[in-house]
Amino acid sequence: MSADVAEPAGAPAARPAPEPAGPERIADSASFRRLVVGLPFVWLLLLFLVPFLLVLKISLSTLALGQPPYEPVFPLAEIASFGERLRELSFENYLFLTDDPLYLDSLISSLVTASVSTVLALLVAYPFALGLARAPERLRPMLLVLTILPFWTSFLIRVYAWMGILRNEGFLNQLLLWLGLIDQPLVILNTNTAVLIGIVYSYLPFMVLPIYASLERQDPRLLEAAADLGSPPARAFWQVTFPLSLPGVLAGCLLVFIPAVGEFVIPDLLGGSETLMIGKTLWNEFFINRDWPVASAVAVVLLVLLVGPLLLLQRARGSAGAGAL
Amino acid sequence: MSALGEARPQPAPTGRSLGSIRRSFAPWADPAEVPLIEFARVSKRFGSFAAVSELDLAIYRREFHALLGPSGCGKSTLLRMLAGFEEPTSGEVRLDGQTLNGIPPHKRPVNMMFQSYALFPHMSVEKNVEFGLKQDGMARSERADRVAEMLKLVKLEPFRSRKPAQLSGGQQQRVALARSLAKRPKVLLLDEPLGALDKKLREETQFELMDLQQSLGLTFLIVTHDQEEAMTMADRISVMREGRIAQVGTPETVYEAPASRYVAEFVGGVNILSGTVAERRGDRVRLTVPGGIIEADVPVGSRLQTGSPAVFAVRPEKLRIARHAPADPGVNAFRGEVWDIAYLGDMTLFNARLPGGEILKAATVNAARASAEPLGYEEEVWLTFAPDAGVVLPE
Numbered sequence: 001m002s003a004d005v006a007e008p009a010g011a012p013a014a015r016p017a018p019e020p021a022g023p024e025r026i027a028d029s030a031s032f033r034r035l036v037v038g039l040p041f042v043w044l045l046l047l048f049l050v051p052f053l054l055v056l057k058i059s060l061s062t063l064a065l066g067q068p069p070y071e072p073v074f075p076l077a078e079i080a081s082f083g084e085r086l087r088e089l090s091f092e093n094y095l096f097l098t099d100d101p102l103y104l105d106s107l108i109s110s111l112v113t114a115s116v117s118t119v120l121a122l123l124v125a126y127p128f129a130l131g132l133a134r135a136p137e138r139l140r141p142m143l144l145v146l147t148i149l150p151f152w153t154s155f156l157i158r159v160y161a162w163m164g165i166l167r168n169e170g171f172l173n174q175l176l177l178w179l180g181l182i183d184q185p186l187v188i189l190n191t192n193t194a195v196l197i198g199i200v201y202s203y204l205p206f207m208v209l210p211i212y213a214s215l216e217r218q219d220p221r222l223l224e225a226a227a228d229l230g231s232p233p234a235r236a237f238w239q240v241t242f243p244l245s246l247p248g249v250l251a252g253c254l255l256v257f258i259p260a261v262g263e264f265v266i267p268d269l270l271g272g273s274e275t276l277m278i279g280k281t282l283w284n285e286f287f288i289n290r291d292w293p294v295a296s297a298v299a300v301v302l303l304v305l306l307v308g309p310l311l312l313l314q315r316a317r318g319s320a321g322a323g324a325l
Numbered sequence: 326m327s328a329l330g331e332a333r334p335q336p337a338p339t340g341r342s343l344g345s346i347r348r349s350f351a352p353w354a355d356p357a358e359v360p361l362i363e364f365a366r367v368s369k370r371f372g373s374f375a376a377v378s379e380l381d382l383a384i385y386r387r388e389f390h391a392l393l394g395p396s397g398c399g400k401s402t403l404l405r406m407l408a409g410f411e412e413p414t415s416g417e418v419r420l421d422g423q424t425l426n427g428i429p430p431h432k433r434p435v436n437m438m439f440q441s442y443a444l445f446p447h448m449s450v451e452k453n454v455e456f457g458l459k460q461d462g463m464a465r466s467e468r469a470d471r472v473a474e475m476l477k478l479v480k481l482e483p484f485r486s487r488k489p490a491q492l493s494g495g496q497q498q499r500v501a502l503a504r505s506l507a508k509r510p511k512v513l514l515l516d517e518p519l520g521a522l523d524k525k526l527r528e529e530t531q532f533e534l535m536d537l538q539q540s541l542g543l544t545f546l547i548v549t550h551d552q553e554e555a556m557t558m559a560d561r562i563s564v565m566r567e568g569r570i571a572q573v574g575t576p577e578t579v580y581e582a583p584a585s586r587y588v589a590e591f592v593g594g595v596n597i598l599s600g601t602v603a604e605r606r607g608d609r610v611r612l613t614v615p616g617g618i619i620e621a622d623v624p625v626g627s628r629l630q631t632g633s634p635a636v637f638a639v640r641p642e643k644l645r646i647a648r649h650a651p652a653d654p655g656v657n658a659f660r661g662e663v664w665d666i667a668y669l670g671d672m673t674l675f676n677a678r679l680p681g682g683e684i685l686k687a688a689t690v691n692a693a694r695a696s697a698e699p700l701g702y703e704e705e706v707w708l709t710f711a712p713d714a715g716v717v718l719p720e
Contacts, residue, residue, distance in 0.1 A: 231431055
């Protein structure tokens with residue numbers, strides 16, 4: 001409240017411009033910048049682009065019994081006979097993906113699951129973020145720490161914990177039975193509901209933080225102005241607060257949606273036989289069927305599908321500056 | 326020299342340029358007049374800090390009233406209580422005879438222009454101005470007319486579809502003004518409205534605001550820490566100090582007849598000489614100060630008595646500075662030497678140092694382009710003044 005009491009100090013006197021840096025300093029900072037920007041790029045190149053090219057290469061080869069379980073294309077030693085090798089490329093793995101409805105079904109099911117959990121996460125996270133942003137300033141750092149505190153425990157362990165909660169004789173059912181809300185334990189574990197719960201729980205902080213960042217930066221005077229002009233608080237929320245938080249909402253949705261599409265651990269542990277998700281299908285192809293070429297093709301298709309949302313995320317971050325991330 | 330610059334005196338206001346009608350505007354002097362806004366024993370505490378203490382103030386219809394004071398004096402809190410952003414801890418705020426206590430901001434017939442403008446960044450200029458009208462459920466065509474009228478008023482028609490971020494500071498300020506005027510509020514509250522503008526634009530805008538207030542016939546309540554701004558625009562000024570009103574009056578009254586040393590020092594440049602009342606005869610007192618004797622007026626109703634400590638406050642432009650001793654060097658005359666000179670173009674400020682070390686500021690108007698014998702540094706001078714040039718105030 002003390003901030004409201006303080007009178008504005010009026011137009012502050014212009015500060016003297018900072019000393020211009022000497023030429024050596026500029027050179028220093030330029031090479032430092034190159035280093036700082038360059039290192040992550042090298043990292044991405046080695047650990048993202050190269051593996052991706054390997055996967056792409058495998059996806060264009062044919063299945064073989066052996067180790068590795070595919071016919072190599074483009075062996076590095078024969079890089080010279082490029083044109084010849086090009087003709088040997090096989091797109092049949094990609095064609096196969098369209099033949100068997102399993103792939104399309106699991107892709108669609110993944111997109112649906114990811115969309116539904118994104119919407120659910122948004123519904124849970126928005127009030128949460130709003131509460132954080134409106135909390136007294138001295139409490140906010142602690143509340144933020146609490147929000148990301150779950151990250152201190154292994155993701156896997158937290159998902160296992162949910163198995164304990166959602167089991168037929170788990171905490172949730174015991175609580176509901178004890179409260180008398182249900183007579184029979186609810187079957188939640190190993191259903192799609194459990195998968196949704198798991199995804200919403202696991203990715204909630206990724207939704208909360210960008211929304212919080214966009215809400216926290218809003219000038220509280222805007223709401224006063226809205227009230228002053230006759231807008232009651234609930235209406236002012238939809239007219240001012242919500243539209244101004246949209247970049248954060250978009251960033252949060254993409255941060256949840258993108259990893260949720262390819263999620264493997266949660267559907268594997270919490271889902272059941274009905275749960276069809278592309279991440280799980282991918283895993284089955286690699287490790288159960290040992291069909292690396294088809295599995296790689298699935299991976300490439302998934303990545304291509306996610307390029308659109310990823311570009312969107314990039315833009316949302318640009319405008320929202322999802323500072324908390 | 327910087328101290329001299331700050332001490333630049335306010336040229337005595339010569340009344341407003343708005344003609345005789347304006348000059349006779351003084352509803353506060355008419356006991357039959359009913360105030361539009363009333364603060365009745367209003368207090369506002371934030372925890373243990375009293376932002377406003379038992380304050381009474383009446384503001385009249387069509388008045389341009391300024392709340393003037395330093396940071397933290399409670400002037401913004403007062404404004405925010407009228408807008409509804411703060412509720413008084415005790416006391417009552419009334420508008421048009423109706424209490425405003427407990428009425429939320431969105432139901433109050435006042436509008437505010439924020440210091441930071443608080444324009445909605447996601448809406449165009451047009452949508453910003455239309456915002457308040459929409460809340461009232463005004464018909465679309467009527468809204469469009471009003472928005473057009475407002476944009477014309479602030480000369481922003483070519484920018485109607487721009488976003489606030491695409492406007493200059495001065496343009497944003499005019500959008501904020503148009504937005505707060507669009508609903509034709511009973512009172513327009515202005516919270517340091519010109520603080521973010523540069524000096525030249527600020528001066529232009531001051532006159533624009535005055536003309537606007539006149540032509541629309543509205544009541545304006547402005548908060549400012551800039552005494553020049555308050556004196557330029559306001560019909561009356563409330564000088565505030567630590568949550569209370571130190572003095573309410575026209576710019577002339579506040580400047581020429583300050584009620585306290587605080588007001589004298591806050592509004593305009595002033596010389597303060599401390600001493601003891603040697604004799605009182607009616608409204609005239611004789612004050613002994615180090616280095617001389619002063620005969621001067623006391624304000625009506627002053628309780629100063631013989632023997633009580635008092636200060637003499639006199640504006641720099643009311644001191645005469647000359648090389649030659651006056652006819653009666655015993656009273657209202659001080660000898661000193663020129664310590665600093667600040668040539669400001671329209672006037673020159675002299676700081677004269679008395680033998681005791683006190684500094685007296687004197688201002689002379691440079692009516693001629695060149696003076697035959699300008700005063701120089703370290704020259705011995707006499708500073709004299711008439712008995713009615715300043716006021717004697719309690720210490």
